Amino acid sequence: MKKISIIVPCYNEQTAIPLFYKAVQQVYQTQIQPLWPQYQLEYWFIDDGATDETLVTLQQLVCQDSDHVHYVSFSRNFGKEAALYAGLQHATGDLVVVMDVDLQDPPALLPQMMSGVLTEQYDVIGVKRLDRQDEPVICSLCSRLFYWFINQISMTKIEQGARDYRMMTRQVVDAVLDMPEYNRFSKGLFSWIGFRTKYLSYENQERVASTTHWSFWNLVNYSIDGVIDFSDKPLAMASFLGIISFIIAIGALIFIVGRAWLFGDPTGGWPSLVAITLMLGGLQLFCLGIVGKYISKSYLESKRRPIYISKDER
Ligand code: UDP
Ligand code: MG
Helix, strand or coil, X not given: CEEEEEEEEECCCCCHHHHHHHHHXXXXXXXXXXXXXXXXXXXXXXXXXXXXXXXXXXXXXXXXXXXXXXXXXXXXXXXXXXXXXXXXXXXXXXXXXXXXXXXXXXXXXXXXXXXXXXXXXXXEEEEEECCCXXXXXXXXXXHHHHHHHXXXXXXXXXCCCEEEEEEEXXXXXXXXXXXXXXXXXXXXXXXXXXXXXXXXXXXXXXXXXXXXXXXXXXXXXXXXXXXXXXXXXXXXXXXHHHHHHHHHHHHHHHHHHHHHHHHCCCCCCHHHHHHHHHHHHHHHHHHHHHHHHXXXXXXXXXXXXXXXXXXXXX
């Protein structure tokens, strides 16, 4: 028998979990089992320190289907990236799928993913959503800007609109697990390892239950992490900005000294002086902030703390 592991990070998802399980089971029984009877399903739900009844719901599910359902429960909320890592570590399948529990990642795509891997010989089948119509304009604009920017400055290409939903072979999973870094930006990691990848497109889906855990500022921070984790160009940009403003300042100085010498204007221009001082001060703080961000990342990385702490697993 071969196995497909399904990794599902869950944070306060008590209502979504049973619906998710039912939906995936249905796709498995009607569309996967008849075509690939040698493949069995294995679920790894990761309770990411939920504060609702997520763990109880998972325990009930394990009682109901103990052969196929497993869970790992974290001691606190470590974030989705940590949950994915825990899932990849625990999964034993020949094929591994990462899915959100809210059914925004449609299980109906699973058979297509299977045939992509098994018949077309892809190593990874990713998914990207087509439209962003349900989203506020500002969010979709920012997201486009983020993808454009990160692809400009980073060697690792990140697919526009790609979700974390993907199916991968065991070889790919092992490659991801070989990167035990603390600052995990999955979209970047999955792209960095390479392998033959195909993207399926689909229309965006609504969440089945509860609400998203991402606020606008979460997303902004996530984007900054994505840039910092996969590129050192911002550091070079900081130096570049410094050099440019130095050159402009020298030019302006020559101009001002020359003008005072020729026409005499000893006190004029102090407002512009204040403006320039403020601008340079701001620029310096901005660049210091960029440097600080990298230092804090290496600081966290050098502590070698575990990516998650598991309290209970079954
Ligand atoms: N999630 C998690 N830990 C967190 C936040 C979210 O494990 O700290 C899980 C959540 O339960 C869901 C998935 O990550 O299964 C995606 O979360 P969400 O639907 O809020 O994100 P969105 O789909 O809006 O990007
Ligand atoms: Mg979601």
